[in-house]
Amino acid sequence: MDVRGCGHGLHEEEIDMVAMAVTAVVVNTMSGMSLSSRDMLTQIHKRRALLQSIAEAPDCMATCEAVVQLCAALSSSVFPRQTPRWWIRRRTGGTWEDLRLCDDATDEYYRQKLRMSMAMSRQIIATCAAYVEKKVTHYRMPSPVEQVITFTLYRWASGETYESGTSAFGIGRATGLQAVRDVTSAPLQAYPDAIKWPVGRRRPQILRAFRDKGFPNCFGAIDCTHIYIDNRVGAPSDNYYDRKQKFSVQAQVVVDLDLWILHVHIGYPGSVHDVRVLYNSQLWRRAEAGELFDAPPENPPHGVVTRSYLLGDNGYPVACPWIVQPYRGIDQGPDEERFNTRQKVARGCVERAFERLKCVWRLFLRTHKTNLETLPQQFVAVCTLHNILLDAGIDFDENLLWEVDENGVRRRVGNGAGGRAAAAVEQERGRGLVAGCTSRPRRFDVGPCKREGAGGGSGLGGRWKDMGWCDR
Structure with a gap:
């Protein structure tokens, strides 16, 4: 093909089609970003410069260069990529990051780490979330509810120490201690009739x-x-x-x-x-x-x-x-x-x-x-x-x-x-x-x-405490 006197060029229609295809890829990758305002502004400037270079591509060399630039941008995480569906699970580092993957290979991973399926864990998290979620303050954002509940389930299921478990979930030890305190009462409030004396059928x-x-x-x-x-x-x-x-x-x-x-x-x-x-x-x-x-x-x-x-x-x-x-x-x-x-x-x-x-x-x-x-x-x-x-x-x-x-x-x-x-x-x-x-x-x-009226006298302090959750 011969366009603009170039023996190895592309037709203008072909150049426009390549530019439109690259533009569509760029626009589709702009959705779903969860970045701060400053980082988002920087990403927008980079995308705008890349789109400008694609639109002004004079011949096949510039078009190919734009495609190369786009591939380099994708590989350097300028544009997010959708999680590929591998035939084996893709490791991202850390137990929490692995549990966040949404491909089919993670269900067995959930059973290994949390002793339940992914659907069951999501159901428990959704039910208990209302009793764990904290308010957003002017000082900092609270830890995600899903991460807090998942960490507590992981600690109970694995038996790992706070040092090892918090490191795998990317949180501090103090945050892990507080997470267990907050989540412990959530199942008791969300499922008050799970433990009770048999009635009915x-x-x-x-x-x-x-x-x-x-x-x-x-x-x-x-x-x-x-x-x-x-x-x-x-x-x-x-x-x-x-x-x-x-x-x-x-x-x-x-x-x-x-x-x-x-x-x-x-x-x-x-x-x-x-x-x-x-x-x-x-x-x-x-x-x-x-x-x-x-x-x-x-x-x-x-x-x-x-x-x-x-x-x-x-x-x-x-x-x-x-x-x-x-x-x-x-x-x-x-x-x-x-x-x-x-x-x-x-x-x-x-x-x-x-x-x-x-x-x-x-x-x-x-x-x-x-x-x-x-x-x-x-x-x-x-x-x-x-x-x-x-x-x-x-x-x-x-x-x-x-x-x-x-x-x-x-x-x-x-x-x-x-x-x-x-x-x-x-x-x-x-x-x-x-x-x-x-x-x-x-x-x-x-x-x-504690349950009042369960005993008296002196000792370590307080009365005998009867959990008695079966009465609910």
């Missing part, structure tokens, strides 16, 4: 499931687990060291056969016995008042009248009418052994619930640094998320139940559950630590979750 479903296991009128299984934490400065270590000489806090949980959590009671030091936790819980007060186990009694063939109850281990008192324990002693007949086997199998749901809860939210699986004032609310928050994921049908990765130790041996993780033996109950009774004692235990203050 769910109630007969639970009773029917336990009846199929051989335990009619059973509402669930009860047990305690320990949340291991670092010994904080000035803490009364004698109270918080459990029987395994670990610094911990007790948590009492009731679950059904579907691993749904029906009741949570947390806040007592690790040295407190399971029986004492029970006697000072809202569960005990409501059960003794006849508010919970009100199902009609059943009279099975060749049996006794069966009223409503829970399944528990030998750590609970025999005198409690609504907790069924295994037979004690070593000289047991075939019927007693058969009953103990069935009771242990049915009661295993609470152990499996602890395993799933702690393996998904691994912060509570190992010893970690935390604030004792917010620890009870954090645990209730992950129990709420536990029920939400069960309700949504999120599959549980069985590989989370296993880990490789320092010797390279693959073993099953421990969940810190289990009560004491029956002999320990008598030992505690002799020390005055169960019902009928006159001495008062040392107290543990969990801040805003």
Whole structure:
């Protein structure tokens, strides 16, 4: 082609078409920018100069030069590019930046980092955002709500330290500490009925499931687990060291056969016995008042009248009418052994619930640094998320139940559950630590979750605190 005396030029129509195509690319990339006013003004000047050079292109050399300039501008981030859809996930650096990518490859990444799908995490973030969002002030912009909630979920799921987690999310350590404080109460407010005693259609479903296991009128299984934490400065270590000489806090949980959590009671030091936790819980007060186990009694063939109850281990008192324990002693007949086997199998749901809860939210699986004032609310928050994921049908990765130790041996993780033996109950009774004692235990203050009228006396300050979120 020969244009303007140039043997290797382009027609004017072709030059105009190239210029129009380049102009269209430039204009399309101008939308969706989230820059400051000064940076936006600089970008506009650069684009205007580039468009001017394209419009005044005299021949093919100038046109090709304009195309080269445009490619160089795109590669130097003068114009933003749409995220390409790679067949593998494109790493951008940092966990938060990777979670922000919106291609199909990030769904598995969400399951790895947050233990849930991308759609489920967005639903939880959208529901909790109204309880976390802060006002814009004249001093600075608040951190994005999505980043704050995602960081808290990531810390609970990964169990990483604040130093490592905040670095992965590009925020400061103080911001991470405040983020956990702000987000902890959000699930409790956004999902007030996630943890509650079974009512409506769910109630007969639970009773029917336990009846199929051989335990009619059973509402669930009860047990305690320990949340291991670092010994904080000035803490009364004698109270918080459990029987395994670990610094911990007790948590009492009731679950059904579907691993749904029906009741949570947390806040007592690790040295407190399971029986004492029970006697000072809202569960005990409501059960003794006849508010919970009100199902009609059943009279099975060749049996006794069966009223409503829970399944528990030998750590609970025999005198409690609504907790069924295994037979004690070593000289047991075939019927007693058969009953103990069935009771242990049915009661295993609470152990499996602890395993799933702690393996998904691994912060509570190992010893970690935390604030004792917010620890009870954090645990209730992950129990709420536990029920939400069960309700949504999120599959549980069985590989989370296993880990490789320092010797390279693959073993099953421990969940810190289990009560004491029956002999320990008598030992505690002799020390005055169960019902009928006159001495008062040392107290543990969990801040805003306290319940008035749950005990009195002196100690660490404040009253006994009963989470009692199952009542909502």
